Amino acid sequence: MTYIIIALLAALCIFLVIKIHLMHKSTREIIEKLDMIIDGDTNNIISVSSSDKQIKQLAKELNKRLKQLRKQQLKYQSGDRELKDAITNVSHDIRTPLTAIMGYLEIMKDIPKSEKLSQYLAIIQGRAEAMKTLTEELFRYSVVLSGENVSVQQTVINKLLEDSIMGAFGALTEKGITPKVDITETKIVRTLDPNALSRVFSNLLSNALKYSSGELEITLREPCVITFSNQADELTQTQVEKLFDRFYTVESAHKSTGLGLSIARTLVEQRIVKSEK
Numbered sequence: 668m669t670y671i672i673i674a675l676l677a678a679l680c681i682f683l684v685i686k687i688h689l690m691h692k693s694t695r696e697i698i699e700k701l702d703m704i705i706d707g708d709t710n711n712i713i714s715v716s717s718s719d720k721q722i723k724q725l726a727k728e729l730n731k732r733l734k735q736l737r738k739q740q741l742k743y744q745s746g747d748r749e750l751k752d753a754i755t756n757v758s759h760d761i762r763t764p765l766t767a768i769m770g771y772l773e774i775m776k777d778i779p780k781s782e783k784l785s786q787y788l789a790i791i792q793g794r795a796e797a798m799k800t801l802t803e804e805l806f807r808y809s810v811v812l813s814g815e816n817v818s819v820q821q822t823v824i825n826k827l828l829e830d831s832i833m834g835a836f837g838a839l840t841e842k843g844i845t846p847k848v849d850i851t852e853t854k855i856v857r858t859l860d861p862n863a864l865s866r867v868f869s870n871l872l873s874n875a876l877k878y879s880s881g882e883l884e885i886t887l888r889e890p891c892v893i894t895f896s897n898q899a900d901e902l903t904q905t906q907v908e909k910l911f912d913r914f915y916t917v918e919s920a921h922k923s924t925g926l927g928l929s930i931a932r933t934l935v936e937q938r939i940v941k942s943e944k
Contacts (some may be wrong), residue, residue, distance in 0.1 A: 685929060692716035697726060699760050751812050760804040764800060768795055808926045810914075810932055824855040824864075828887055831868035833877070839883065842876055844897075846883040855891050863934045870931040871895045874910070878902055 693715045700713045712730045715722055774793050780788070780924060839846055875883045878899040886894045899907065909915045913929035 689717055690722065693722045697722075697729065701729065704911065708909065710737070736832055751809055752804050755809040757869065758802050758809065761798075761802045762806065765795065769799065769850040796904045804926050808930055811866075811930050819858055819860050821856055822859055822864070824857055824891060824893070825887060827861055827865060828868060829887070831865055831872065832885060835869070835872040836877055839872070842879075844875065844879050844883050846885055848885050850885075850887040850888055853889055855887070855889065857891060863937075866876065867931045867934050873927055891895055914921055 672701040696715050696717075697713055700711070703714070704711050712733070713726045715726050717723070740753065770793060772788065775788060828850060832846060836846075872895075875897045878901065879897040880900040881898070884894070885896075886892075888894075902910075911928045911932045913926055915929075916925040
């Protein structure tokens with residue numbers, strides 16, 4: 668009797684070991700195929716060799732969720748592509764007549780006119796220039812999203828950052844902002860698009876000009892950590908959290924498209940700004 672019990676226990680242990688082994692195998696299959704589907708963005712489904720009902724049910728539910736995820740992703744990509752095309756077309760359509768308006772306004776400067784008319788023309792000139800700036804920003808945003816005109820090369824980050832700060836230094840000091848700069852003396856070189864990174868720096872500095880309460884700290888530390896930090900007493904916590912959302916502007920930024928920080932974030936997320944060692 669004892670031998671029978673031992674044999675049954677041994678058989679049960681062997682069965683459990685085999686069962687656990689098969690479950691581990693099925694789990695590995697699910698993980699591997701899930702990684703392959705997500706990384707490859709394919710329409711494949713998860714299939715398992717196991718005959719276990721629970722494992723099959725798990726694979727079935729995952730396939731169901733993957734199908735829903737693909738549907739949502741396609742919907743998002745389609746809408747995002749339509750938005751990019753709309754931005755490009757609208758900005759292009761506005762730029763042509765706006766250029767003509769700017770040209771006529773320039774000609775009218777030399778024509779004799781009354782003081783009142785000169786005031787009105789000055790107002791029109793200011794509005795036209797503001798509109799031109801907004802239109803150019805929209806066009807640049809569409810170009811950034813397309814990822815076109817990328818020129819990757821070896822770039823000294825220290826010098827690029829210093830040049831960007833010097834380019835904005837006059838405007839910063841005029842606004843009462845004296846930046847506190849701490850850039851490492853170690854030369855940091857990365858392979859990237861210098862124009863794109865310069866654009867990131869420019870947009871961050873422009874944002875500081877609009878919202879800084881008088882303080883701005885810029886640091887570059889090894890291996891390549893860049894920090895822009897400033898106080899913005901006039902902004903609420905909710906507004907600060909939305910600053911990087913595209914088209915978001917605060918009430919005081921009437922001439923802003925709300926794209927500056929969004930462009931900076933997009934460029935940083937793209938390979939044209941990420942270093943390639």
